[in-house]
Amino acid sequence: MMPTESAPHRREIPDKLVIHALAGLPEISAGAPLAELLCEAVARSGMKFEAGDVLVVAQKVVSKAEGCLVELRSVEPTPFARSVAQTLKKDPQHVEVILRESKRIVRMDAGLIVVETRHGFVCANAGVDTSNVPAGWVSLLPRDPDASARRLQEEITRRSGAAIAVIVSDTFGRPWREGLTNVAIGVAGFEPAIDYRGQADGHGNLLAATVIAAADELAAAAELVMGKVSRRPAAIIRHFLWEPAPGKATDLIRTREKDLFR
Amino acid sequence: MMPTESAPHRREIPDKLVIHALAGLPEISAGAPLAELLCEAVARSGMKFEAGDVLVVAQKVVSKAEGCLVELRSVEPTPFARSVAQTLKKDPQHVEVILRESKRIVRMDAGLIVVETRHGFVCANAGVDTSNVPAGWVSLLPRDPDASARRLQEEITRRSGAAIAVIVSDTFGRPWREGLTNVAIGVAGFEPAIDYRGQADGHGNLLAATVIAAADELAAAAELVMGKVSRRPAAIIRHFLWEPAPGKATDLIRTREKDLFR
Numbered sequence: 001m002m003p004t005e006s007a008p009h010r011r012e013i014p015d016k017l018v019i020h021a022l023a024g025l026p027e028i029s030a031g032a033p034l035a036e037l038l039c040e041a042v043a044r045s046g047m048k049f050e051a052g053d054v055l056v057v058a059q060k061v062v063s064k065a066e067g068c069l070v071e072l073r074s075v076e077p078t079p080f081a082r083s084v085a086q087t088l089k090k091d092p093q094h095v096e097v098i099l100r101e102s103k104r105i106v107r108m109d110a111g112l113i114v115v116e117t118r119h120g121f122v123c124a125n126a127g128v129d130t131s132n133v134p135a136g137w138v139s140l141l142p143r144d145p146d147a148s149a150r151r152l153q154e155e156i157t158r159r160s161g162a163a164i165a166v167i168v169s170d171t172f173g174r175p176w177r178e179g180l181t182n183v184a185i186g187v188a189g190f191e192p193a194i195d196y197r198g199q200a201d202g203h204g205n206l207l208a209a210t211v212i213a214a215a216d217e218l219a220a221a222a223e224l225v226m227g228k229v230s231r232r233p234a235a236i237i238r239h240f241l242w243e244p245a246p247g248k249a250t251d252l253i254r255t256r257e258k259d260l261f262r
Numbered sequence: 263m264m265p266t267e268s269a270p271h272r273r274e275i276p277d278k279l280v281i282h283a284l285a286g287l288p289e290i291s292a293g294a295p296l297a298e299l300l301c302e303a304v305a306r307s308g309m310k311f312e313a314g315d316v317l318v319v320a321q322k323v324v325s326k327a328e329g330c331l332v333e334l335r336s337v338e339p340t341p342f343a344r345s346v347a348q349t350l351k352k353d354p355q356h357v358e359v360i361l362r363e364s365k366r367i368v369r370m371d372a373g374l375i376v377v378e379t380r381h382g383f384v385c386a387n388a389g390v391d392t393s394n395v396p397a398g399w400v401s402l403l404p405r406d407p408d409a410s411a412r413r414l415q416e417e418i419t420r421r422s423g424a425a426i427a428v429i430v431s432d433t434f435g436r437p438w439r440e441g442l443t444n445v446a447i448g449v450a451g452f453e454p455a456i457d458y459r460g461q462a463d464g465h466g467n468l469l470a471a472t473v474i475a476a477a478d479e480l481a482a483a484a485e486l487v488m489g490k491v492s493r494r495p496a497a498i499i500r501h502f503l504w505e506p507a508p509g510k511a512t513d514l515i516r517t518r519e520k521d522l523f524r
Contacts (some may be wrong), residue, residue, distance in 0.1 A: 007332065011489070013283070013486075013487060013488070013492050013494070014283070014486070014487055014489065014491035015282070015283045015285075015487065016280065016281065016283065017279075017280070017281040017486055017487055018278065018279070018280050018281075019278065019279040019280075019281075019483075020277070020278050021275070021276070021277050021278065021349045023277075027464075080274060080336070081342050088499070093454065107522045109522050110520065110522065112522065114522065115491070121438075122437070122438035122439075130467060131463050131467055131469055131472065132463045132464050132465060132467070133288055133465060133467075134465055135341060135465065135466075154474060159360075169519070171474070174436050174437070174438075174524065175384070175436070175437050175516070175521060175522070175523035175524075176383075176436075176515070176516055176521060176524070177384075177386035177475060177478065177514050177515065178455065178473065178516050179443065179454075179455045179473045179474055179475025179476075179478065179512070179514055180473065180474055180475060181475050181478050181479050181482070182479070183439065183472070186522070191511075192441075193440065193441045196451050196490045196491060199490070199491050200395050200491065201393050201490070201491050202289075202491070202493050203394060204395065204397075205392060205393055205397060205492060207393055207491070210393065210433070210442065210490050211440065211441045211442065212433070212441055212442055212443070212485065212490065213440065213441025213442060213443050214441075214486065215440060215484050216443050216482070217440065217443050217444070217482040217483065217485055218486065220443070220478070220479040220482040220483060221279070221479065221483030221486065222480060223474065223479055224275075224276070224279055224341050224476065224479050224480065224483065224502060225275060225276055225277065225278065225279055226275070227273070227275035228458045228461070228463070228469060229458060229461050229462065229463050229464070229469070229472065230275050230488065231464050232275070235294065244377055250439055251440070252439050252440050253438070253439065253440065254437070254438055254439055254440050259435070259437060259438060260369045260371050260372065260374065260376065261369070261437035261438065262437075262438070262524050
Protein backbone atom coordinates (compact mmCIF):
# COMPACT_ATOMS: atom_id res chain seq x y z
CA MET A 1 0.00 0.00 0.00
CA MET A 2 2.80 2.46 0.71
CA PRO A 3 5.98 3.45 -1.08
CA THR A 4 9.04 1.55 0.05
CA GLU A 5 11.72 2.37 -2.47
CA SER A 6 11.57 6.15 -2.57
CA ALA A 7 13.88 8.24 -0.40
CA PRO A 8 12.35 8.72 3.04
CA HIS A 9 10.35 11.89 3.24
CA ARG A 10 10.35 13.54 6.61
CA ARG A 11 6.81 14.43 7.53
CA GLU A 12 6.26 17.59 9.45
CA ILE A 13 4.48 16.89 12.73
CA PRO A 14 2.38 19.67 14.27
CA ASP A 15 3.25 21.17 17.69
CA LYS A 16 -0.40 21.53 18.46
CA LEU A 17 -3.76 20.26 17.27
CA VAL A 18 -7.12 21.84 17.95
CA ILE A 19 -10.30 19.82 17.51
CA HIS A 20 -13.65 21.58 17.36
CA ALA A 21 -16.96 19.74 17.62
CA LEU A 22 -19.50 20.73 15.03
CA ALA A 23 -23.06 20.78 16.31
CA GLY A 24 -26.23 22.29 14.94
CA LEU A 25 -26.80 20.06 11.92
CA PRO A 26 -30.47 19.40 11.27
CA GLU A 27 -31.74 15.82 11.08
CA ILE A 28 -30.40 14.55 7.75
CA SER A 29 -32.74 12.89 5.28
CA ALA A 30 -32.03 11.14 1.98
CA GLY A 31 -30.85 13.62 -0.61
CA ALA A 32 -30.01 16.32 1.94
CA PRO A 33 -27.24 18.63 0.70
CA LEU A 34 -24.74 17.56 3.35
CA ALA A 35 -21.81 19.74 2.22
CA GLU A 36 -24.05 22.80 2.25
CA LEU A 37 -25.49 21.91 5.66
CA LEU A 38 -21.99 21.39 7.07
CA CYS A 39 -20.90 24.81 5.75
CA GLU A 40 -23.97 26.39 7.33
CA ALA A 41 -23.31 24.65 10.66
CA VAL A 42 -19.73 25.92 10.61
CA ALA A 43 -20.91 29.46 9.94
CA ARG A 44 -23.56 29.26 12.67
CA SER A 45 -20.94 28.09 15.14
CA GLY A 46 -18.95 31.26 14.44
CA MET A 47 -16.14 29.40 12.66
CA LYS A 48 -14.88 29.36 9.09
CA PHE A 49 -13.22 26.53 7.23
CA GLU A 50 -9.50 27.25 6.95
CA ALA A 51 -7.02 25.82 4.48
CA GLY A 52 -5.51 22.71 6.04
CA ASP A 53 -8.54 21.78 8.13
CA VAL A 54 -9.44 18.12 8.35
CA LEU A 55 -13.21 17.72 8.51
CA VAL A 56 -14.28 14.47 10.15
CA VAL A 57 -17.87 13.46 9.40
CA ALA A 58 -19.67 10.60 11.09
CA GLN A 59 -20.69 7.80 8.75
CA LYS A 60 -24.25 8.02 10.03
CA VAL A 61 -25.03 11.42 8.51
CA VAL A 62 -23.28 10.49 5.28
CA SER A 63 -25.35 7.30 5.05
CA LYS A 64 -28.53 9.20 5.80
CA ALA A 65 -27.82 11.85 3.17
CA GLU A 66 -27.08 9.09 0.65
CA GLY A 67 -30.27 7.24 1.50
CA CYS A 68 -28.45 4.21 2.92
CA LEU A 69 -31.22 3.36 5.38
CA VAL A 70 -33.36 0.24 5.24
CA GLU A 71 -36.72 -0.30 6.88
CA LEU A 72 -36.53 -3.72 8.51
CA ARG A 73 -40.13 -4.71 7.84
CA SER A 74 -39.44 -4.42 4.10
CA VAL A 75 -36.77 -7.12 4.37
CA GLU A 76 -37.53 -10.81 3.74
CA PRO A 77 -34.93 -12.92 5.56
CA THR A 78 -33.60 -16.01 3.84
CA PRO A 79 -33.66 -19.33 5.70
CA PHE A 80 -29.93 -18.88 6.34
CA ALA A 81 -30.49 -15.41 7.86
CA ARG A 82 -33.24 -16.89 10.08
CA SER A 83 -30.96 -19.64 11.22
CA VAL A 84 -28.08 -17.25 11.94
CA ALA A 85 -30.47 -14.92 13.74
CA GLN A 86 -31.61 -17.74 15.98
CA THR A 87 -28.02 -18.73 16.81
CA LEU A 88 -26.98 -15.15 17.54
CA LYS A 89 -30.28 -14.16 19.20
CA LYS A 90 -30.70 -11.28 16.77
CA ASP A 91 -33.55 -10.00 14.63
CA PRO A 92 -33.79 -12.04 11.37
CA GLN A 93 -34.46 -8.96 9.23
CA HIS A 94 -31.44 -7.22 10.75
CA VAL A 95 -29.28 -10.30 10.09
CA GLU A 96 -30.55 -10.45 6.50
CA VAL A 97 -29.38 -6.86 5.94
CA ILE A 98 -26.00 -7.66 7.52
CA LEU A 99 -25.56 -10.66 5.21
CA ARG A 100 -26.48 -8.59 2.15
CA GLU A 101 -23.75 -6.09 3.08
CA SER A 102 -21.16 -8.85 3.59
CA LYS A 103 -18.67 -10.47 1.28
CA ARG A 104 -17.53 -13.04 3.81
CA ILE A 105 -18.11 -14.01 7.43
CA VAL A 106 -14.92 -13.79 9.51
CA ARG A 107 -16.33 -14.99 12.87
CA MET A 108 -19.74 -15.86 14.16
CA ASP A 109 -19.79 -16.60 17.85
CA ALA A 110 -20.80 -15.31 21.27
CA GLY A 111 -23.70 -13.33 19.79
CA LEU A 112 -21.34 -11.52 17.43
CA ILE A 113 -21.04 -11.54 13.69
CA VAL A 114 -17.80 -10.13 12.32
CA VAL A 115 -17.73 -9.86 8.56
CA GLU A 116 -15.81 -8.51 5.66
CA THR A 117 -18.04 -5.87 4.11
CA ARG A 118 -18.53 -5.38 0.39
CA HIS A 119 -15.88 -2.62 0.68
CA GLY A 120 -13.41 -4.93 2.43
CA PHE A 121 -13.71 -3.51 5.96
CA VAL A 122 -13.68 -6.13 8.70
CA CYS A 123 -16.17 -5.14 11.38
CA ALA A 124 -19.10 -6.30 13.46
CA ASN A 125 -22.51 -6.45 11.77
CA ALA A 126 -21.10 -5.16 8.45
CA GLY A 127 -21.50 -1.67 9.88
CA VAL A 128 -25.30 -2.09 9.87
CA ASP A 129 -26.66 -0.42 12.95
CA THR A 130 -29.69 0.97 14.68
CA SER A 131 -28.32 3.92 16.64
CA ASN A 132 -29.33 7.43 15.67
CA VAL A 133 -31.84 6.16 13.09
CA PRO A 134 -35.64 5.94 13.39
CA ALA A 135 -37.01 2.90 15.23
CA GLY A 136 -37.52 -0.03 12.86
CA TRP A 137 -34.81 1.14 10.47
CA VAL A 138 -31.11 0.33 10.15
CA SER A 139 -28.35 2.29 8.50
CA LEU A 140 -25.82 0.81 6.09
CA LEU A 141 -22.32 2.07 5.42
CA PRO A 142 -22.10 4.42 2.43
CA ARG A 143 -21.66 2.49 -0.82
CA ASP A 144 -18.22 4.05 -1.41
CA PRO A 145 -17.10 6.09 1.63
CA ASP A 146 -13.94 7.31 -0.14
CA ALA A 147 -16.13 8.75 -2.90
CA SER A 148 -18.43 10.27 -0.26
CA ALA A 149 -15.42 11.92 1.38
CA ARG A 150 -14.20 13.17 -1.98
CA ARG A 151 -17.55 14.71 -2.88
CA LEU A 152 -17.72 16.48 0.49
CA GLN A 153 -14.14 17.67 0.10
CA GLU A 154 -14.71 19.03 -3.38
CA GLU A 155 -17.95 20.77 -2.60
CA ILE A 156 -16.85 22.26 0.73
CA THR A 157 -13.55 23.44 -0.78
CA ARG A 158 -15.53 25.03 -3.62
CA ARG A 159 -18.05 26.69 -1.31
CA SER A 160 -15.62 27.85 1.38
CA GLY A 161 -12.55 28.55 -0.74
CA ALA A 162 -10.50 26.63 1.87
CA ALA A 163 -8.61 23.53 0.75
CA ILE A 164 -9.69 20.98 3.33
CA ALA A 165 -9.30 17.23 3.75
CA VAL A 166 -12.20 14.99 4.73
CA ILE A 167 -12.52 11.81 6.75
CA VAL A 168 -15.71 9.77 7.01
CA SER A 169 -15.47 7.99 10.35
CA ASP A 170 -17.21 5.03 11.91
CA THR A 171 -17.02 3.30 15.26
CA PHE A 172 -15.44 -0.14 15.06
CA GLY A 173 -14.51 -2.75 17.64
CA ARG A 174 -11.22 -4.57 17.54
CA PRO A 175 -9.83 -7.85 18.80
CA TRP A 176 -7.97 -8.07 22.12
CA ARG A 177 -9.12 -4.73 23.52
CA GLU A 178 -12.42 -3.71 25.05
CA GLY A 179 -14.22 -0.64 23.83
CA LEU A 180 -14.73 0.81 20.39
CA THR A 181 -12.73 3.52 18.66
CA ASN A 182 -13.47 5.62 15.62
CA VAL A 183 -11.60 4.78 12.44
CA ALA A 184 -11.51 6.27 8.95
CA ILE A 185 -13.73 4.48 6.44
CA GLY A 186 -13.49 7.30 3.89
CA VAL A 187 -10.62 9.68 3.18
CA ALA A 188 -10.16 12.50 0.70
CA GLY A 189 -7.24 14.81 0.19
CA PHE A 190 -4.26 13.17 1.91
CA GLU A 191 -2.43 9.91 2.51
CA PRO A 192 -4.13 8.12 5.42
CA ALA A 193 -0.81 6.63 6.61
CA ILE A 194 2.45 8.28 7.65
CA ASP A 195 5.37 6.16 6.57
CA TYR A 196 8.43 6.45 8.81
CA ARG A 197 10.28 3.53 7.25
CA GLY A 198 13.86 4.44 6.45
CA GLN A 199 13.87 7.50 8.71
CA ALA A 200 16.32 7.74 11.59
CA ASP A 201 15.18 7.98 15.21
CA GLY A 202 16.96 10.00 17.90
CA HIS A 203 19.64 7.31 18.18
CA GLY A 204 20.30 7.08 14.45
CA ASN A 205 18.51 3.72 14.14
CA LEU A 206 16.57 3.40 10.91
CA LEU A 207 12.92 2.66 11.62
CA ALA A 208 12.08 -0.63 9.97
CA ALA A 209 8.37 -1.14 10.36
CA THR A 210 6.68 2.02 11.50
CA VAL A 211 3.73 3.13 9.42
CA ILE A 212 1.22 5.15 11.41
CA ALA A 213 -2.46 5.05 10.51
CA ALA A 214 -2.85 8.79 10.89
CA ALA A 215 -6.37 8.89 9.43
CA ASP A 216 -7.54 6.44 12.09
CA GLU A 217 -5.87 8.51 14.79
CA LEU A 218 -7.57 11.64 13.43
CA ALA A 219 -10.93 9.84 13.42
CA ALA A 220 -10.32 8.68 17.00
CA ALA A 221 -9.33 12.19 18.10
CA ALA A 222 -12.48 13.65 16.56
CA GLU A 223 -14.68 11.10 18.34
CA LEU A 224 -13.60 12.59 21.67
CA VAL A 225 -15.54 15.79 20.87
CA MET A 226 -18.35 14.17 18.85
CA GLY A 227 -19.53 11.62 21.39
CA LYS A 228 -22.40 9.25 20.75
CA VAL A 229 -25.47 11.01 22.07
CA SER A 230 -24.62 14.67 21.64
CA ARG A 231 -25.87 15.24 18.06
CA ARG A 232 -22.46 16.32 16.93
CA PRO A 233 -21.91 14.43 13.72
CA ALA A 234 -18.75 16.22 12.67
CA ALA A 235 -15.56 17.81 13.94
CA ILE A 236 -12.88 20.06 12.51
CA ILE A 237 -9.24 19.24 13.24
CA ARG A 238 -7.01 22.23 12.86
CA HIS A 239 -3.21 22.35 12.34
CA PHE A 240 -2.67 18.74 11.24
CA LEU A 241 -0.02 19.10 8.55
CA TRP A 242 -1.21 17.03 5.60
CA GLU A 243 0.04 17.26 2.08
CA PRO A 244 -2.42 17.04 -0.78
CA ALA A 245 -2.41 13.46 -2.11
CA PRO A 246 -4.95 11.07 -3.56
CA GLY A 247 -5.19 8.82 -0.48
CA LYS A 248 -8.08 6.46 0.19
CA ALA A 249 -9.32 4.86 3.38
CA THR A 250 -9.36 1.52 1.61
CA ASP A 251 -5.54 1.81 1.55
CA LEU A 252 -5.78 1.09 5.30
CA ILE A 253 -7.41 -2.29 4.73
CA ARG A 254 -4.88 -5.10 5.22
CA THR A 255 -5.13 -7.58 2.41
CA ARG A 256 -6.40 -11.02 3.29
CA GLU A 257 -3.04 -12.57 2.35
CA LYS A 258 -1.14 -10.41 4.84
CA ASP A 259 -3.69 -10.76 7.64
CA LEU A 260 -3.09 -13.39 10.32
CA PHE A 261 -6.54 -12.92 11.88
CA ARG A 262 -9.09 -13.63 9.17
CA MET B 263 -15.04 -4.53 32.97
CA MET B 264 -17.65 -1.78 33.11
CA PRO B 265 -20.74 -1.15 35.17
CA THR B 266 -23.92 -2.41 33.56
CA GLU B 267 -26.55 -2.22 36.27
CA SER B 268 -26.11 1.34 37.50
CA ALA B 269 -28.27 4.15 36.12
CA PRO B 270 -26.73 5.52 32.95
CA HIS B 271 -24.53 8.47 33.65
CA ARG B 272 -24.40 11.05 30.92
CA ARG B 273 -20.78 11.95 30.27
CA GLU B 274 -20.03 15.50 29.37
CA ILE B 275 -18.28 15.69 26.01
CA PRO B 276 -15.98 18.65 25.34
CA ASP B 277 -16.71 21.14 22.53
CA LYS B 278 -13.04 21.47 21.85
CA LEU B 279 -9.79 19.68 22.58
CA VAL B 280 -6.33 21.15 22.36
CA ILE B 281 -3.30 18.89 22.14
CA HIS B 282 0.17 20.27 22.78
CA ALA B 283 3.35 18.37 21.95
CA LEU B 284 5.93 18.38 24.68
CA ALA B 285 9.50 18.57 23.45
CA GLY B 286 12.75 19.36 25.18
CA LEU B 287 13.13 16.33 27.40
CA PRO B 288 16.75 15.24 27.79
CA GLU B 289 17.76 11.68 26.89
CA ILE B 290 16.29 9.58 29.71
CA SER B 291 18.49 7.11 31.57
CA ALA B 292 17.64 4.52 34.20
CA GLY B 293 16.62 6.20 37.42
CA ALA B 294 15.96 9.58 35.78
CA PRO B 295 13.35 11.61 37.69
CA LEU B 296 10.81 11.54 34.86
CA ALA B 297 8.03 13.48 36.62
CA GLU B 298 10.46 16.27 37.48
CA LEU B 299 11.88 16.32 33.93
CA LEU B 300 8.37 16.48 32.47
CA CYS B 301 7.51 19.43 34.75
CA GLU B 302 10.70 21.18 33.66
CA ALA B 303 9.96 20.56 29.98
CA VAL B 304 6.46 22.00 30.44
CA ALA B 305 7.90 25.10 32.13
CA ARG B 306 10.55 25.53 29.43
CA SER B 307 7.87 25.33 26.74
CA GLY B 308 6.10 28.26 28.36
CA MET B 309 3.15 26.17 29.55
CA LYS B 310 1.84 25.16 32.95
CA PHE B 311 -0.03 22.03 33.92
CA GLU B 312 -3.69 22.89 34.43
CA ALA B 313 -6.28 20.97 36.40
CA GLY B 314 -7.99 18.59 34.01
CA ASP B 315 -5.01 18.10 31.71
CA VAL B 316 -4.36 14.60 30.41
CA LEU B 317 -0.63 14.02 30.09
CA VAL B 318 0.23 11.33 27.56
CA VAL B 319 3.74 9.90 27.93
CA ALA B 320 5.35 7.54 25.46
CA GLN B 321 6.16 4.12 26.86
CA LYS B 322 9.75 4.45 25.67
CA VAL B 323 10.73 7.19 28.10
CA VAL B 324 8.90 5.47 30.96
CA SER B 325 10.73 2.23 30.21
CA LYS B 326 14.06 4.04 30.01
CA ALA B 327 13.50 5.83 33.32
CA GLU B 328 12.54 2.52 34.92
CA GLY B 329 15.61 0.78 33.52
CA CYS B 330 13.60 -1.57 31.29
CA LEU B 331 16.34 -1.85 28.65
CA VAL B 332 18.26 -5.00 27.86
CA GLU B 333 21.58 -5.26 26.09
CA LEU B 334 21.19 -8.03 23.54
CA ARG B 335 24.71 -9.41 23.85
CA SER B 336 24.00 -10.19 27.51
CA VAL B 337 21.14 -12.51 26.48
CA GLU B 338 21.64 -16.26 25.98
CA PRO B 339 18.93 -17.55 23.64
CA THR B 340 17.36 -20.92 24.38
CA PRO B 341 17.22 -23.53 21.62
CA PHE B 342 13.52 -22.64 21.16
CA ALA B 343 14.35 -18.95 20.74
CA ARG B 344 17.01 -19.89 18.18
CA SER B 345 14.55 -22.01 16.27
CA VAL B 346 11.85 -19.31 16.32
CA ALA B 347 14.42 -16.72 15.27
CA GLN B 348 15.39 -18.84 12.29
CA THR B 349 11.77 -19.30 11.23
CA LEU B 350 10.98 -15.60 11.60
CA LYS B 351 14.35 -14.38 10.28
CA LYS B 352 14.94 -12.38 13.45
CA ASP B 353 17.85 -12.00 15.85
CA PRO B 354 17.91 -14.94 18.36
CA GLN B 355 18.75 -12.67 21.31
CA HIS B 356 15.87 -10.35 20.40
CA VAL B 357 13.50 -13.33 20.14
CA GLU B 358 14.71 -14.61 23.51
CA VAL B 359 13.80 -11.29 25.12
CA ILE B 360 10.39 -11.35 23.41
CA LEU B 361 9.71 -14.85 24.74
CA ARG B 362 10.75 -13.85 28.28
CA GLU B 363 8.21 -11.00 28.13
CA SER B 364 5.44 -13.29 26.86
CA LYS B 365 2.81 -15.36 28.62
CA ARG B 366 1.50 -16.97 25.44
CA ILE B 367 2.06 -16.87 21.69
CA VAL B 368 -1.08 -15.84 19.80
CA ARG B 369 0.27 -16.10 16.24
CA MET B 370 3.64 -16.78 14.72
CA ASP B 371 3.68 -16.40 10.97
CA ALA B 372 4.82 -14.23 8.07
CA GLY B 373 7.84 -12.97 10.02
CA LEU B 374 5.57 -11.77 12.85
CA ILE B 375 5.24 -12.89 16.42
CA VAL B 376 2.08 -11.72 18.17
CA VAL B 377 2.00 -12.57 21.85
CA GLU B 378 0.13 -12.01 25.05
CA THR B 379 2.54 -10.10 27.28
CA ARG B 380 3.01 -10.75 30.97
CA HIS B 381 0.56 -7.87 31.55
CA GLY B 382 -2.04 -9.39 29.20
CA PHE B 383 -1.61 -7.01 26.25
CA VAL B 384 -1.78 -8.70 22.86
CA CYS B 385 0.79 -7.13 20.57
CA ALA B 386 3.66 -7.83 18.21
CA ASN B 387 7.03 -8.70 19.74
CA ALA B 388 5.69 -8.37 23.30
CA GLY B 389 6.34 -4.64 22.97
CA VAL B 390 10.09 -5.31 22.83
CA ASP B 391 11.61 -2.90 20.37
CA THR B 392 14.74 -1.28 19.10
CA SER B 393 13.61 2.21 18.09
CA ASN B 394 14.86 5.20 20.05
CA VAL B 395 17.26 3.06 22.11
CA PRO B 396 21.02 2.67 21.72
CA ALA B 397 22.22 0.22 19.06
CA GLY B 398 22.47 -3.31 20.46
CA TRP B 399 19.82 -2.70 23.11
CA VAL B 400 16.07 -3.32 23.22
CA SER B 401 13.42 -1.75 25.39
CA LEU B 402 10.78 -3.69 27.29
CA LEU B 403 7.36 -2.45 28.33
CA PRO B 404 7.27 -1.07 31.88
CA ARG B 405 6.65 -3.82 34.43
CA ASP B 406 3.32 -2.29 35.49
CA PRO B 407 2.38 0.62 33.21
CA ASP B 408 -0.70 1.49 35.28
CA ALA B 409 1.54 1.89 38.32
CA SER B 410 3.97 3.96 36.22
CA ALA B 411 1.10 6.24 35.18
CA ARG B 412 -0.08 6.50 38.78
CA ARG B 413 3.37 7.47 40.04
CA LEU B 414 3.70 10.15 37.36
CA GLN B 415 0.21 11.43 38.11
CA GLU B 416 0.84 11.65 41.84
CA GLU B 417 4.19 13.31 41.57
CA ILE B 418 3.24 15.80 38.85
CA THR B 419 0.02 16.70 40.67
CA ARG B 420 2.07 17.23 43.84
CA ARG B 421 4.72 19.33 42.08
CA SER B 422 2.40 21.39 39.88
CA GLY B 423 -0.64 21.65 42.14
CA ALA B 424 -2.79 20.73 39.10
CA ALA B 425 -4.91 17.58 39.27
CA ILE B 426 -3.97 15.84 36.04
CA ALA B 427 -4.61 12.42 34.53
CA VAL B 428 -1.85 10.36 32.93
CA ILE B 429 -1.74 7.90 30.05
CA VAL B 430 1.31 5.82 29.15
CA SER B 431 0.98 5.12 25.44
CA ASP B 432 2.52 2.64 23.07
CA THR B 433 2.26 2.01 19.35
CA PHE B 434 0.44 -1.23 18.53
CA GLY B 435 -0.63 -2.88 15.32
CA ARG B 436 -4.04 -4.42 14.91
CA PRO B 437 -5.64 -7.08 12.74
CA TRP B 438 -7.47 -6.17 9.56
CA ARG B 439 -6.09 -2.67 9.18
CA GLU B 440 -2.71 -1.46 7.97
CA GLY B 441 -0.72 0.97 10.04
CA LEU B 442 -0.15 1.29 13.74
CA THR B 443 -1.98 3.52 16.21
CA ASN B 444 -1.13 4.57 19.72
CA VAL B 445 -3.09 2.96 22.54
CA ALA B 446 -3.11 3.35 26.31
CA ILE B 447 -1.05 0.76 28.17
CA GLY B 448 -1.12 2.70 31.44
CA VAL B 449 -3.83 4.96 32.84
CA ALA B 450 -4.11 6.95 36.05
CA GLY B 451 -6.87 9.21 37.24
CA PHE B 452 -9.93 8.35 35.16
CA GLU B 453 -11.97 5.55 33.64
CA PRO B 454 -10.38 4.57 30.31
CA ALA B 455 -13.78 3.73 28.77
CA ILE B 456 -16.91 5.83 28.29
CA ASP B 457 -19.98 3.69 28.73
CA TYR B 458 -22.98 4.84 26.71
CA ARG B 459 -25.03 1.72 27.35
CA GLY B 460 -28.54 2.60 28.42
CA GLN B 461 -28.33 6.17 27.17
CA ALA B 462 -30.71 7.43 24.51
CA ASP B 463 -29.51 8.65 21.13
CA GLY B 464 -31.10 11.51 19.18
CA HIS B 465 -33.98 9.21 18.13
CA GLY B 466 -34.69 7.94 21.63
CA ASN B 467 -33.13 4.53 20.92
CA LEU B 468 -31.26 3.13 23.90
CA LEU B 469 -27.67 2.37 22.95
CA ALA B 470 -27.08 -1.31 23.55
CA ALA B 471 -23.43 -1.93 22.98
CA THR B 472 -21.53 1.30 22.81
CA VAL B 473 -18.53 1.53 25.10
CA ILE B 474 -15.86 3.88 23.77
CA ALA B 475 -12.20 3.25 24.57
CA ALA B 476 -11.56 6.91 25.30
CA ALA B 477 -8.06 6.33 26.69
CA ASP B 478 -7.03 4.70 23.41
CA GLU B 479 -8.53 7.60 21.45
CA LEU B 480 -6.62 10.06 23.66
CA ALA B 481 -3.39 8.11 23.11
CA ALA B 482 -4.05 8.10 19.34
CA ALA B 483 -4.79 11.83 19.34
CA ALA B 484 -1.56 12.55 21.22
CA GLU B 485 0.48 10.50 18.74
CA LEU B 486 -0.46 12.98 16.01
CA VAL B 487 1.69 15.66 17.70
CA MET B 488 4.35 13.32 19.14
CA GLY B 489 5.40 11.58 15.93
CA LYS B 490 8.08 8.94 15.81
CA VAL B 491 11.29 10.79 15.03
CA SER B 492 10.69 14.21 16.55
CA ARG B 493 11.92 13.59 20.12
CA ARG B 494 8.58 14.53 21.54
CA PRO B 495 7.87 11.80 24.05
CA ALA B 496 4.83 13.44 25.62
CA ALA B 497 1.76 15.54 24.91
CA ILE B 498 -0.75 17.45 26.97
CA ILE B 499 -4.42 17.13 26.06
CA ARG B 500 -6.45 20.02 27.33
CA HIS B 501 -10.24 20.25 27.91
CA PHE B 502 -11.05 16.52 27.91
CA LEU B 503 -13.70 16.26 30.61
CA TRP B 504 -12.68 13.33 32.78
CA GLU B 505 -13.93 12.60 36.24
CA PRO B 506 -11.52 11.37 38.88
CA ALA B 507 -11.80 7.58 39.10
CA PRO B 508 -9.46 4.67 39.75
CA GLY B 509 -9.35 3.44 36.15
CA LYS B 510 -6.62 1.19 34.78
CA ALA B 511 -5.45 0.51 31.23
CA THR B 512 -5.65 -3.21 31.94
CA ASP B 513 -9.45 -2.68 32.13
CA LEU B 514 -9.22 -2.28 28.33
CA ILE B 515 -7.82 -5.79 27.86
CA ARG B 516 -10.51 -8.14 26.59
CA THR B 517 -10.48 -11.35 28.53
CA ARG B 518 -9.44 -14.46 26.66
CA GLU B 519 -12.91 -15.98 27.14
CA LYS B 520 -14.63 -13.05 25.41
CA ASP B 521 -12.09 -12.73 22.62
CA LEU B 522 -12.83 -14.39 19.27
CA PHE B 523 -9.36 -13.72 17.89
CA ARG B 524 -6.88 -15.39 20.24
